[in-house]
Amino acid sequence: MTEVEIVSTTDAYIRAPLLKWLRSLHPDRLTAKMLEEFKMPRPSARIDVALVNGEMAGFEIKSDRDTLTRLASQVPAFSRFFDRVSLVTTQKHLAEAKTKIPNWWGIVVFCDDGRFKIARTSKRNRSVDVTAFLFALSKRELMSIARRAGITLPSTAKKDTVVDLLATSLLKSDIRSLAREAIKSRSGCL
Numbered sequence: 001m002t003e004v005e006i007v008s009t010t011d012a013y014i015r016a017p018l019l020k021w022l023r024s025l026h027p028d029r030l031t032a033k034m035l036e037e038f039k040m041p042r043p044s045a046r047i048d049v050a051l052v053n054g055e056m057a058g059f060e061i062k063s064d065r066d067t068l069t070r071l072a073s074q075v076p077a078f079s080r081f082f083d084r085v086s087l088v089t090t091q092k093h094l095a096e097a098k099t100k101i102p103n104w105w106g107i108v109v110f111c112d113d114g115r116f117k118i119a120r121t122s123k124r125n126r127s128v129d130v131t132a133f134l135f136a137l138s139k140r141e142l143m144s145i146a147r148r149a150g151i152t153l154p155s156t157a158k159k160d161t162v163v164d165l166l167a168t169s170l171l172k173s174d175i176r177s178l179a180r181e182a183i184k185s186r187s188g189c190l
Contacts, residue, residue: 009063009065011063011065014088014090015048015049017110018088018116019049021116033053033183033190034189035183035186035190036048038058039136040080040132040135041136042131042132045074047082050183052184055083055124055180056082056133057086057122058084058085058086059085060085061088062087062088063089068093068100071087071100079102079125080128080129082125083124083176084106085105086108087101088108089108089110091109094107106118131167134167137182139162142166145166145179149166149169149174
């Protein structure tokens with residue numbers, strides 16, 4: 001009898017199949033874009049994969065070689081920004097993950113056979129902070145949103161000023177829609 005080799009997963013081992021799986025679930029490349037290592041500046045955080053379509057969904061990978069320690073700072077950052085968040089992990093972290101993330105976060109398990117199993121479906125986040133959302137955009141993207149909304153600003157306006165004006169002048173739903181479109185138009189989207 002031969003011994004079965006147990007593979008200890010890494011982020012890279014999970015990421016490529018995750019991107020392929022997400023693309024199979026969202027095949028329309030015109031309406032659904034994916035970005036790897038999506039950065040949020042306030043508070044500073046980076047999520048492994050962001051899926052941008054009618055909403056912003058984040059996917060954070062925790063492989064066998066990871067610990068869940070960083071979730072303490074990642075949970076509040078991701079929860080301010082994304083409409084939905086899912087932790088993508090292995091069976092090794094499943095029980096602990098359930099105690100470290102909010103109930104509205106989803107959990108996707110990367111199985112030994114290379115498939116993904118949804119252990120908990122993500123729910124819509126009711127507490128997205130549109131200011132945090134706006135700070136993830138470049139000043140050029142913010143100025144474009146202002147123009148589309150009919151708001152005239154001097155090109156010398158500071159980013160903080162532009163964010164504050166947009167956050168107080170537009171409906172949250174409009175901000176989120178315009179910001180998603182700006183993010184989807186970035187180069188580097190998959």
